[in-house]
Every structure is written in structure tokens, then in C-alpha cells.
Amino acid sequence: MELKQINDLREIQFKIEELTHAYVQCIDDNRLEEWPEFFTGDCLYQIISRENHERDFPASIIYCDSKGMLKDRVTAHRQANIFEAHVYRHIVSSIRIAGYENDTYTVHSNYAVFQTRVNGYSEVYNVGQYIDKIIFIEDEPKFKEKKVVYDTLVIPTLLVTPI
Amino acid sequence: MSTMKNAEVLTWPEKGESRIPYQVYMDPDIYEGEMKNIFRGSTWNYLGLEVEIPNPGDYKTTYIGDTPVVVTRDAKGEIRSFVNRCAHRGATVCMDPCGNTKTFTCVYHAWVYDAQGDLKGVPFKKGVNGQGGMPEGFDQSKLSLQKIKVETYSGIIFGSFDHGMEPLQEYLGEKMCGYLNRIFNKPVKVLGYQRQLMNNNWKLYFENVKDSYHASLLHLFFSTFGVNRLSQKGGIDLDETGRHHVSYTYGSLNEDLEAYKESDLRSYSSKYTLEDPSLLVGRNEFPDGITLAIQSLFPGMVVQQIHNALAVRHLVPKGVDSCELIWTYLGFEEDDEEITKIRLKQSNLVGPAGFVSLEDGGIGELVQKGIVGAPQVESFVEMGGTGVESQSFRVTETSIRGFWKEYRQLMGY
Numbered sequence: 001m002e003l004k005q006i007n008d009l010r011e012i013q014f015k016i017e018e019l020t021h022a023y024v025q026c027i028d029d030n031r032l033e034e035w036p037e038f039f040t041g042d043c044l045y046q047i048i049s050r051e052n053h054e055r056d057f058p059a060s061i062i063y064c065d066s067k068g069m070l071k072d073r074v075t076a077h078r079q080a081n082i083f084e085a086h087v088y089r090h091i092v093s094s095i096r097i098a099g100y101e102n103d104t105y106t107v108h109s110n111y112a113v114f115q116t117r118v119n120g121y122s123e124v125y126n127v128g129q130y131i132d133k134i135i136f137i138e139d140e141p142k143f144k145e146k147k148v149v150y151d152t153l154v155i156p157t158l159l160v161t162p163i
Numbered sequence: 164m165s166t167m168k169n170a171e172v173l174t175w176p177e178k179g180e181s182r183i184p185y186q187v188y189m190d191p192d193i194y195e196g197e198m199k200n201i202f203r204g205s206t207w208n209y210l211g212l213e214v215e216i217p218n219p220g221d222y223k224t225t226y227i228g229d230t231p232v233v234v235t236r237d238a239k240g241e242i243r244s245f246v247n248r249c250a251h252r253g254a255t256v257c258m259d260p261c262g263n264t265k266t267f268t269c270v271y272h273a274w275v276y277d278a279q280g281d282l283k284g285v286p287f288k289k290g291v292n293g294q295g296g297m298p299e300g301f302d303q304s305k306l307s308l309q310k311i312k313v314e315t316y317s318g319i320i321f322g323s324f325d326h327g328m329e330p331l332q333e334y335l336g337e338k339m340c341g342y343l344n345r346i347f348n349k350p351v352k353v354l355g356y357q358r359q360l361m362n363n364n365w366k367l368y369f370e371n372v373k374d375s376y377h378a379s380l381l382h383l384f385f386s387t388f389g390v391n392r393l394s395q396k397g398g399i400d401l402d403e404t405g406r407h408h409v410s411y412t413y414g415s416l417n418e419d420l421e422a423y424k425e426s427d428l429r430s431y432s433s434k435y436t437l438e439d440p441s442l443l444v445g446r447n448e449f450p451d452g453i454t455l456a457i458q459s460l461f462p463g464m465v466v467q468q469i470h471n472a473l474a475v476r477h478l479v480p481k482g483v484d485s486c487e488l489i490w491t492y493l494g495f496e497e498d499d500e501e502i503t504k505i506r507l508k509q510s511n512l513v514g515p516a517g518f519v520s521l522e523d524g525g526i527g528e529l530v531q532k533g534i535v536g537a538p539q540v541e542s543f544v545e546m547g548g549t550g551v552e553s554q555s556f557r558v559t560e561t562s563i564r565g566f567w568k569e570y571r572q573l574m575g576y
Contacts, residue, residue, distance in 0.1 A: 047516065052355035059355025059492040061516040063507050068439030072388075075435050080387035082522050154358040154487060158524035159516040
């Protein structure tokens, strides 16, 4: 591989890693209004259990097939839904480009979300894998698809804040 | 546990079902009594769906109350169920949540059972080189797994520890069977599972399911986004005993979307609008015009139709202040791609992250936290009167009182 190609690839890797880190920090910082902007307009955002994913069951706890639906999630979170206050802390690792086809990068990474509720206790709330389809629009990476496949089959209490 | 002993544990308030002493949500002795007298007593409990174990040898594990059980389809195609507990030393004989097998072998000492739960093999039964082995008169046939009585209705599998239990159809009653038939009138298929853990007593969740009073007060999604519900006609239907219930609402399908598009209607009723109202698109698949039906079957099963989002919820007690809810999402065998997509999108409304249901996961925890140290204090449940009867309105707590009526009978309070 030529040096230029390697440098190009490194830049893409860097941008993809940066996107992933910026994404989780946006949620952890409670800047949910900015969260839909990480996605393309006709995106798919899905939170699905590993059990359903592996058994080819489609049922998901969140299934949004447009950026508009993501915005509605945020409005509902802020204005409609009632739940105990909590914060998230995401830890992301093993970000890896697993494939490239039709200008779309398939990227896998592991995540763990710690949740802290008003009582001050932190718990391992949800762990799993991101399976992302990322495209570049004007040199900026966006999620065309973000599939959150969670190992933690039993959701503690409820899920209202995106992962 | 005798009635006499129960009376020592708890004296029910004089006002009957409209008062519930908080002790019932926090007393470990009462919890143990419930497992024995309700779940392992004379009730029919949800075990699963026939479609989950279609072939001989198929099995799934589940719970009756907090007791682990296995549901199987034996070589002849009969559905069987037994407690998941080896007759030897008590280990579970089945570790996987589902699969297909001819036999169940306890991993501890390799005792082997068939799909009916009968003991088929004991290693070193006659010892080794004439030493050890089971004593004279060892009767393998007396050491089968504890069997559960099984009956099915409309493809739904129920189990009971009470082998003298009244027939399932009588237990459900004609009315409740009718509501089950609305949904299970043609072959269903499983679209997936969701699991949710709640840090509250199981009864707080089950009461919440029966509580039609809270719906528009706790769940604000529809009102926040000004989704007009033109027809709010509905009511509460109880079976003869009052232990089961259905809360139903009529509405022409897609009225939400159509009303939504008429922005005039929306503008004065809410500040917020849905960016993508495709979530509200539905298909009319129930000729009776009911678009929302929540059915609870005593002691721990819920059948849900919210527009086209269909699910069975199975409530599993996990100790006095913890319970798990297992959702089985359903579609029909004949579903085309479009209706499957509709169900998937509408499932945003329900489940642990559902726009109109996520609050239900947290509300029981608030009660469990609030009642600490107050076992002698009682709740006040008089909305819609103090009786137990079907009502043609939903601002009522009649079905909660129906639950407690049956509860008191089984518990001897």
C-alpha cells in the first residue's frame, strides 16, 4: 500500500473514531438536541437485544427510520415522558472498520453505559455493540445506520435516553 | 399455610378491596405465601405459545411465579411441562432458554429425563464393581420431575401446579376467551422478546396494568404532541369473578394520523408537533373497531393490542421488591412486509422504551420507595366506587379491586 493510501485510510479511521466519541459525549453531556445531527436524513437507528438480533427477530425497543423520528424521541424525552432523572457515562472501545461497500463504511465497536440515578448510585446499565453504517457527506462522517445490539437482555426499569 | 396462620400475618382492612395495606408489598412471609397459594396454587399461569415450540423435542424455559419450569413438546407432539429441578439434588436440568432435545440431562450427576419429565437413567445405579449404587428397592419411576398440568387455549399454553384445577376455559370465562380470540384468531408468529426488571413488588405492576385511571395522567405522549383522539369511547370489562379484566377503546384506525394532518385541530391543543408522524400509520385488522385493548389474566399475564402492536407480557416475581416483565411481540403468520414494518414502528409506543408505556416501568418503584416503613398504612382505591363490576367508562379502579378480591380468597385474608 502506498504512503498516500495509508494516510488517507488513517484520516478516515480518525474521523470515524472522532464521530463515535463525539456521539457518546453528546449523550453523556445531555446535549440531546444535537444528537439527531450525527445521522443522515433517512437514517435507521435501532436498539435491539442480542437475543432478537441473533435469532433474526426484528422487534426492537427503539426503531427510528428517519431523522424526524429521532427528533421526536428528543422532544418526548424533554416534554412528554416522565421518569426519574439520571445521567449516562459511555465507555467505547474496539472501534474497527469491518467493511467498505458503496461508499459506506461498516464500523463495529463495543460500548458500556453506566447509569447514575438521583440516589447517586452508578450501575452498569447496558453493554453491547454498535454496528454502524457510516457515509461521508462533504467530508463529514454521518451515521446512515446505527444498530445498537445490547447484551444486557434485561433493561433495568426503563429506557428513555438513547444509547 | 392455613387461613388461621394467614390471619396472624395480616388482617385485611374492614373496607375491603378499596383499601390495600402496604404490608402486602414488603412482607417476605406474604411473598412466600403468594408463591405457594397463588402461583403454585389453584391458578392457570402463562407458559408460552404453541408457536414457540412447534416441533417434537422443542422446549423453552420459563417461570410460574418464581419457580423455574420447562415447557416441552414430546415425541408424540403433546405439550408437557415440569419444574426445572432435578429430583436428585435440585439443580436445574435445562440451562438454555430454548432449543430441541430428546432428553434433559442434569449436568451435576447426569440423571436423564425425557420430554415428559420421567427419569430414564441414573449413572452407576448398580455401583462400580459391586460397590456403591442405589439401595435395594430403588424405584426410578417415583423420581420424575415435578409435573405441571398443561392446557392450551387459542394457541396459548397455560400451566398449573394444581392437578385438580378447573378446566382452563372455565377459569378464563367466556368473556375473556372471547377477547383472546380477537387476537389469536389466526396463526401468530413471534417478532421478538423484550425483558425489563422493575425494583418493585410484582403486584404493583399488575395493579398498574389494571389501572385505567392513570392512563391519560401519567402517559403524556399523545397529549403533548396533540394527537387527537376523536373517539374516546371505551370501558372496562371484567369476568364473573372480577379477577381478569379488559380495558378497551374504540377508534377508527388512522384517525390519529388524519386528525394530525389537520393542523388546525392540532395548533390549539399542543405546543409540540411530531416531525415524523408515520409512527401513527396503522392498518385496520380488527373488525370490532377496538384499537386499544389491554387484557390481564390472573395472576400474571397481559395481552396487549395497541393499534397494530401486539404482545403478551409475562410478569415474573423475583422476590418481595423485584419483578421481571417478559414481552413477547407478535405478528401474524400471514403478515406482509408492510404490516411488519407498521408493527415495528408502532412498537416505539410500547415496551421498556415505549412512548406511552415507559413510565409504567418506573411508577411501581416510586410506590415501593414511598411506602418504606409504613406497612400498616393503606392505599385508597375508590375511583368508580368501591365495588367490583364491569363499567362503560375508564376513570375507575374497579379492576384493581377485582384483583384484590381474588387475591384475598386465595390468600385467606
